[in-house]
Amino acid sequence: MWRSFAPSSARGTPSGPFGALVTSWTGEPLAYAENVTRVSYRSPGRTLLPQGLVLGGVAAGALLVAFRDPNEAGHYPSCPFLAITGYYCPGCGMMRLVHALTHGDVGTAFGFNPLVFLLLPVLGYLFVRWTVSSARGLPMRSAILRPAVAYSFVGVVAVFWVVRNLPFAEALAP
Known part of the structure; x- marks a missing residue:
């Protein structure tokens, strides 16, 4: 499943690093129970x-x-x-x-x-x-x-x- 990061606009939605909204490839927010891995922006x-x-x-x-x-x-x-x-x-x-x-x-x-x-x-x-x-x-x-x-x-x-x-x-x- 592809994941993208978009700015989190709603309170109570699953968010990733730095408040980014964690979404699936369809754009829907992922459930809290799903495995969301840490994303590093540094090489x-x-x-x-x-x-x-x-x-x-x-x-x-x-x-x-x-x-x-x-x-x-x-x-x-x-x-x-x-x-x-x-x-x-x-x-x-x-x-x-x-x-x-x-x-x-x-x-x-x-x-x-x-x-x-x-x-x-x-x-x-x-x-x-x-x-x-x-x-x-x-x-x-x-x-x-x-x-x-x-x-x-x-x-x-x-x-x-x-x-x-x-x-x-x-x-x-x-």
């Missing part, structure tokens, strides 16, 4: 464009850091928070972490920023979920995206920020 190529851009940006950044050593002075600007306050921020050591990972030195990478190192698998999982959800045309639903989890994450980052600057936690400093 498959455009559906995964954001993921491709993110993946390309991450790969380009990793390649840049792999070939330009952040341990050598003058290649990258220093952390402004560290320069102003003398304390490490939660992101200090991330470029050196990426440099060590791209060269296969996992132990050294962990030492530069343990929090980011432990979050990399979570970020990878979220990226895969986002890609699969987008490819299927579904919204991304995950327990990780709940407000309580987000607030907990902010709390963990804040605690890491404070603890890595304490004298007894020098192992957390980059």
